[in-house]
Amino acid sequence: MAGDATHRGLDPQGFIEREGSLGRVPRAFRPVVASARDRLLGLFGARLHSAYLYGSIPRGTARVGRSDLDLLVALREEPADADRAGVRVLGEAVDKEFPQIDGVGTLLYGRARLLSAAETYDMGWFVACMCTPLLGEDLAEYLPRYRPDxxxxxxxxxxxxxxxxxxxxxxxxxxxxxxxxxxxxxxxxxxxxxxxxxxxxxxxxxxxxxxxxxxxxxxxxxxxxxxxxxxxxxxxxxxxxxxxxxxxxxxxxxxxxxxxxxxxxxxxxxxxxxxx
The missing domain is CATH 1.20.120 (Four Helix Bundle (Hemerythrin (Met), subunit A))
Incomplete structure (x- = not known):
């Protein structure tokens, strides 16, 4: 487990281990995740490159009525204002439908930016280590491993x-x-x-x-x-x-x-x- 004195979230080579998995999503939140997944596909269709969960829900520590749903979405091109408005509406709809969550937050990026040199140790690290794949090709395959330096x-x-x-x-x-x-x-x-x-x-x-x-x-x-x-x-x-x-x-x-x-x-x- 992260924080163990001999482990602290690192693998045996000293790299940060990826957090979370779909298997850790608590039962109460599985319908929320399924709904968000289907709505993202409906909203973006073939423009969607990949989508991820992050935060307490994929870590398995979410609390009913207290935790929010955190999503990261990668499009095949850079998002436009209409795309940002779309994910806001999507989040509001999911939040309204499911009382077990307290809000929805969605990060929206283009694939090229997430894989850019400028983002390698920022959003690239975030995708590779903090995000759980939900839809599409996993961008972590194109990113390095990371140490806590x-x-x-x-x-x-x-x-x-x-x-x-x-x-x-x-x-x-x-x-x-x-x-x-x-x-x-x-x-x-x-x-x-x-x-x-x-x-x-x-x-x-x-x-x-x-x-x-x-x-x-x-x-x-x-x-x-x-x-x-x-x-x-x-x-x-x-x-x-x-x-x-x-x-x-x-x-x-x-x-x-x-x-x-x-x-x-x-x-x-x-x-x-x-x-x-």
Missing amino acids: SLLARETNGDLALLLPAWRRRIAEAGGSGNSEAALRPLVRFMSRHLVRTGFTLVMPRWNGWTSDLAEMAEAFGAYYPQRAEQMRAVARRGREPAGDAAVLRSYVEDLGPWLAQEYTRVHGVKSARDD
């Missing part, structure tokens, strides 16, 4: 400083809505998970392993940054049980986020620039 750390999460201004805008926009608690709750969940994963990948090369368990990530981080350990544990708890608290989000963009971005740059450097 500083290059991977930099290219996966070395852009937090660039993200923080957009986070501040999203918080301001959500806080101004009529139902702020409901609007802020998804942001708390998303930003909490992102910060915990960034904290973990900051120490990942020293910890020498991989895990997607938020609590375990926070503990790994805290072993190297004890002054921030309890803070990160609280962030991990909010990643699993979020509440729409504006003060929490402000602390993320005014305290933990800026500190973490600065420390990440000091240790691993800045993520390579992308065209977009």
Whole structure:
């Protein structure tokens, strides 16, 4: 299992093992996965290259009524705005139909981008190690194997400083809505998970392993940054049980986020620039 002191999500050669499988999908979520699969085929048809599950559902740790369905879709060409709108409508329909999930998130890319040199240690790694094949040809066959090193750390999460201004805008926009608690709750969940994963990948090369368990990530981080350990544990708890608290989000963009971005740059450097 990931996190075992002698294993920590690595194979005997020290490469990160792929997470999840269709066989681990809990019984309660199998109709959700089947519906999403069929809807993706109907939406994209021959334009669909491949589709994947990721997150708690293929890892077998999803909780009924609490967990979301996470999908990654690769098209044969770069997606257009209409394609993005299509997956949003698809996600809303699946979420409405199945009360056992709490939302649907879909990442949408073109095949060429996922296999590009620029994405090899970012979205390429994500597909190869974090995603479970659902439909089509598995892009992992064209990607390298990955170690938990500083290059991977930099290219996966070395852009937090660039993200923080957009986070501040999203918080301001959500806080101004009529139902702020409901609007802020998804942001708390998303930003909490992102910060915990960034904290973990900051120490990942020293910890020498991989895990997607938020609590375990926070503990790994805290072993190297004890002054921030309890803070990160609280962030991990909010990643699993979020509440729409504006003060929490402000602390993320005014305290933990800026500190973490600065420390990440000091240790691993800045993520390579992308065209977009």
